[in-house]
Amino acid sequence: MNRRVATLVLAGAATLAFTLGAHATDRIRWKVPNAFPSHLPAIGENAKIVADLLNGVSAGEIQFRIFEPGNLVPPLELTDAVQNGSIEAGYTWVGYDAGKIPSSPLFAARPFGMEPWEFTAWWYDGGGKALGEEVYGKRNVHPILCGINGPETAGWFNKEINTLADLQGLKIRFAGLGGQVLQKAGASVTLIPGGEIFQALEKGAIDASEFSMPAVDQTLGFDKVAKINYFPGWHQTYTAFHLIINKDVWNGLDDQTKAMMDTACAATTMLSLSRGEAIQGEVIRGFKERGVQATKVNEDLLHDLKKLSGEVLAEQAAADEDFKKVLDSQEAFMKGYKTWKDLAYLPRDFDDAEGQ
Structure with missing residues (x-):
């Protein structure tokens, strides 16, 4: 700090x-x-x-x-x-x-x-x-x-993930609701503490993992045992x-x-x-010399994951009264906030060099 x-x-x-x-x-x-x-x-x-x-x-x-x-x-x-x-x-x-x-x-x-x-x-x-x-x-x-914190990465992998089919049977460390989404997609999901992930990746107990932002993940050594880091952290x-x-x-x-x-x-x-x-930008800029590829999840796969996420949220809301109450509150707030968000902020793809 x-x-x-x-x-x-x-x-x-x-x-x-x-x-x-x-x-x-x-x-x-x-x-x-x-x-x-x-x-x-x-x-x-x-x-x-x-x-x-x-x-x-x-x-x-x-x-x-x-x-x-x-x-x-x-x-x-x-x-x-x-x-x-x-x-x-x-x-x-x-x-x-x-x-x-x-x-x-x-x-x-x-x-x-x-x-x-x-x-x-x-x-x-x-x-x-x-x-x-x-x-x-x-x-x-x-x-x-x-x-x-802001978004995490979408995970560290040693093979490309382009479709839901690529997730089937994948042994992956994932937490929270995102883990349930990947289970629905056919992945084999496990939850282990952050300090145990490197060893699990190194020994092949898991094929891939998410944990945190690039600066945190690099501190834990993930870049030494997995070479494809996906973004954005949709989960x-x-x-x-x-x-x-x-x-x-x-x-x-x-x-x-x-x-x-x-x-x-x-x-x-x-x-x-x-x-x-x-602290994230500097870490990502150093990926190339470490042999790490920073890659975006393609939009088709993101849409598929969003659909599965909606199903997971709906299932959880139907099964638990508190979940539904909190989810409804968040959804209502997000709907109201969107009015401000869409008007007030520059588009993410806006080129700040345009016209210069």
């Missing part, structure tokens, strides 16, 4: 803390497991950013001790540990909860969904926050949006992260402490988005 930006954020948050009161009333010393290795840019480093912000604005009264994935709780079991009170809080991608909370992927990432700032608009101003708290509140968990047009807190613990905090946590997470959301957007 840019140190000057971090200093400004801390200064602003400290001013807010001074306005609210000199220190947080609650003295907090929490062990907070991170679902992602802390060295991963824009996703793994977010938990430490939150911890540093909270330590600064509370003058040391709120301290999070961040644990690497698996050192305290396995990444895919983090929500269970928060729910049952084994830990007070954790930092995670709630899409990992899909097996127990069907609507969770909608709060984390969905195929052909919103762009990141569109998602934050829905979360903060379109009813998303209330729905997240309602859904997770039933599981004794309080979620706070605490990070967001995760946004990737949202949350600080999840045991609801009983959250309800026991005073309002000032809650405000500090909300503020620190709002700052981290902006910082993670900025960081993720800033």
Whole structure:
């Protein structure tokens, strides 16, 4: 994270803390497991950013001790540990909860969904926050949006994928609703934590994988074992992260402490988005010397995947009341937002050199 930006954020948050009161009333010393290795840019480093912000604005009264994935709780079991009170809080991608909370992927990432700032608009101003708290509140968990990235890549492959037929029988690591779409297309989908993907690719346990943005995937070494990186990330047009807190613990905090946590997470959301957007271009420009081919999914295949995505969303909505409620909310917001989006922003294919 840019140190000057971090200093400004801390200064602003400290001013807010001074306005609210000199220190947080609650003295907090929490062990907070991170679902992602802390060295991963824009996703793994977010938990430490939150911890540093909270330590600064509370003058040391709120301290999070961040644990690497698996050192305290396995990444895919983090929500269970928060729910049952084994830990007070954790930092995670709630899409990992899909097996127990069907609507969770909608709060984390969905195929052909919103762009990141569109998602934050829905979360903060379109009813998303209330729905997240309602859904997770039933599981004794309080979620706070605490990070967001732009689209992921569509995955790392060693063979071209041009039609749905090319996906049949493919052993691939995929998460969330996108994984269900690929299963419907005939792929053999597995979900493993990010730290285990390289070895699985190297040993041939899987043929292909998605995980995150190019800068993150390169840090994990995917470019060494797979040479075709597909775009765009149709399955995760946004990737949202949350600080999840045991609801009983959250309800026991005073309002000032809650405000500090909300503020620190709002700052981290902006910082993670900025960081993720800033570092991808340079990585992609270096693909050629690494022997990696950056390739776009052809439009016919994208349309086929969108059709399958619609089927998956409809099936999930029919099977789970919460899923339908959240999906309907997102669809209504996206419809209204489109009026602004289509008018206000330049077309993506607009040539900025035209006329020069």
